[in-house]
Amino acid sequence: METIIIRRRWRWIGHVLRKEQDAIPRVAVQWRPEGxxxxxxxxxxxRRTVEAEAAAMGQSWGTLRMLAQDREQWKEFVAALIAYGKKGSNSLSGLDYGLETSRSADRDHLS
Structure with a gap:
């Protein structure tokens, strides 16, 4: 059951991250409450739950945003995430989903 929840959460986050910047679901997901x-x-x-799961795999929020733009790549990423969770090991480290390119682009964007 937990696997189903994780898969659906990550499929949904990919869907939301592909939306326009001003779309209400995307704004809501990226909102950081103050106080x-x-x-x-x-x-x-x-969001903190998603960020914690991503951080466990060495991924940043910016990397996820860029990765989600390619639906096929995102599906492969989610499948690898599920496999990672089942094995409990760092099985994602050897996979190449264009994350290095995304990370460098993310750094350039933040500079």
Whole structure:
């Protein structure tokens, strides 16, 4: 069941990241709330969950945005993510989905 949830979450994030910059779902996903929560309240958000899973694989939010633009590449990435989760090892490190190109483009964009 957990695999299904993870797969659907990542397929949906790919869909949202391909939308126009001002599309409401994309704005909502990229929104970072300001301020503080009440004492004892967890600061877990959907985006933080996705970022934590991506960070576990060594991917940044910018890399994910660029990777999502190619639907076939994104499908392969999600399949690899699921395999990564099942094996519990770093099985994504040897896969090349154009991430190096995306990372350098992401760095250039941030500069």
């Amino acid at each position: 503080h929560r009440k004492r004892g309240r967890l600061k877990t958000t959907w």
